[in-house]
Amino acid sequence: MPSYIDPEGFEPGQLQRKGFGLKDQIRDDLTRDYYSKIVEQIIASDYEHHDKGISFHLAKSFGFCYGVDRAVDMAYETHKRFPDRKIYLTAEIIHNPRVSENLEKMGVEFLTDYQKVQREDVVLLPAFGATMGQIERLREKGCLLVDTTCGSVLSVWKRVEGYAEDGFTSVIHGKYYHEETQATSSRVLGYPKGTYLVVLNMDETRYVCDYIRHGGDREAFLKKFSKGVSAGFNPDEDLKKVGVANQTTMLMSESLAIAAEIKKAMIDRYGQPHVDAHFRNFDTICSATEDRQVAMLELTKKPLDIMMVVGGFNSSNTANLSAIASKAATAYHISDVSDLISNSQIRHKPAGKFDPIVTDNWLPAGPLQIGITSGASTPNQVLGGVIERILSFR
Ligand code: SF4
Incomplete structure (x- = not known):
């Protein structure tokens, strides 16, 4: 961590998880x-x-929603609080072009090259979070990180971290290319045996369930999930104990059905009395x-x-x-x-x-x-x- 004294008292690489108490001062801008x-x-x-x-x-x-409201408030407060500092965003703060456009008009820039970040800069992390790798790289820069990650996303992180700690693979119902799922899956990598697999829909889930029940072609499995699986994933070992979580914004009915399908496969493979040793689930669709x-x-x-x-x-x-x-x-x-x-x-x-x-x-x-x-x-x-x-x- 660079030794740097922030003129306003922020620690180098500080992760600021709340606003700056400027709600009254941004009200008119938000209304506009x-x-x-x-x-x-x-x-x-x-x-x-x-x-x-x-x-x-x-x-x-x-x-x-409450998470977006909070993220937008924090972005506007950050702009108000640091009128003279460069403010970056690692990705769209939320997925809406109008909001991105408004932030760009305020001078907030998308971060395309991490080399550009200086210690005195401020970087906004989006409502759906950032990967552990991104956060670590930015903290090393010593800049101030304003973390707008929604509390509901943080709850998913806690869930998958718990799975990893207990030796369960996180099966995440989500989109491997979505920033939230990338951030969530990265959380398990902080654990020695952390593994994850991202399934998009019921078709992919059934494929996984077949493997749980009967085993299969390991190479074909890894090819199919090449973009949504942790490095070194071994379906013969890593599907023995799984915990299901989901990207917070998926179709609720599909998420529930996916968890039920995987549980059924575990019961078929290991028997009802042993299912708790092989399967965990927590519905992480946000309210x-x-x-x-x-x-x-x-x-x-x-x-x-x-x-x-x-x-x-x-x-x-x-x-x-x-x-x-x-x-x-x-x-x-x-x-x-x-x-x-x-x-x-x-x-x-x-x-x-x-x-x-x-x-x-x-x-x-x-x-x-x-x-x-x-x-x-x-x-x-x-x-x-x-x-x-x-x-x-x-
Ligand atoms: S997790 Fe839910 S509440 Fe939070 S920002 Fe996403 S959609 Fe909104």
């Missing part, structure tokens, strides 16, 4: 950047809005994700013509809301107002796909019932802008 009058009006009207032949039905739980998915399921009970799901295309929780919506109606997952190209064209990401597409004739004429929600990282101002733009097409 994220508040929406129309969304407040809709909430006050029992989550409905009727205008120009369109009825909007807003999900009862939507938009910024904000759960609330938004439950609200979406409620919304799908209404007779709707279309569903609008608003949130970053790389936002996992938004993608899962879109997956639920698309089972009930024609659903459009859009990222921002600009995706509403015109009353005849929309750019949107179909559920389960990676890339957005453009669809023609998306907005039917005549009276319309539209269900609408937004992901946990979507500002109300974006949601309100979407509603206003759709109304402007009438």
Whole structure:
């Protein structure tokens, strides 16, 4: 650790896990950047809005979650507290382009080259956390780290660390390329026998379960999971004792089913009386994700013509809301107002796909019932802008 005296008294490499007590001073900036009058009006009207032949039905739980609220507050407070210091972000603080754009306008830069970081700089760690390797490298630089990692993500870390300590492999239901899953899986590597395996969905889980039951081709297994497995993973040994956890924003019903499937495989392999020695589980879907998915399921009970799901295309929780919506109606997952190209064209990401597409004739004429929600990282101002733009097409 470099010997460096911070002029403001921060320790070199300090991990600052709370704000700077500047909430009152950032309030106006947050209102300017994220508040929406129309969304407040809709909430006050029992989550409905009727205008120009369109009825909007807003999900009862939507938009910024507690973790995102906190992360955005901390980022704005950091900017207020250190107007003269360089402020970096290791990745998007949350997965929303509008928020990233606002931070960039404030001078916050994405960190693409760790060599650039100076001891007097400030680095923001995102709400979904950073890997142990990233944190260690930055602490060695001696810069101040403002850690906005959400408490619900920290709970997952505790869970997988406990598994690693007890010699259980963490099987993480998540996306190996998602920063949260990368950060979570990195936590087990601090333990001598820490191992992890990331499964994306039920298909991958069944493959793992087959291996648990009957063994299989080790090389083929490692090839299949090459991007989501700890170095040196040996499925013949490391699947004997597993603990299940999940990325906090996955589809809750799928996470529960995956844990049940793995437990069944362990019972088949080792017998019911021994299952506790081979299987552990803790549902780590956060309550904000759960609330938004439950609200979406409620919304799908209404007779709707279309569903609008608003949130970053790389936002996992938004993608899962879109997956639920698309089972009930024609659903459009859009990222921002600009995706509403015109009353005849929309750019949107179909559920389960990676890339957005453009669809023609998306907005039917005549009276319309539209269900609408937004992901946990979507500002109300974006949601309100979407509603206003759709109304402007009438
Ligand atoms: S979605 Fe859940 S885990 Fe992620 S920031 Fe929000 S509350 Fe935290």
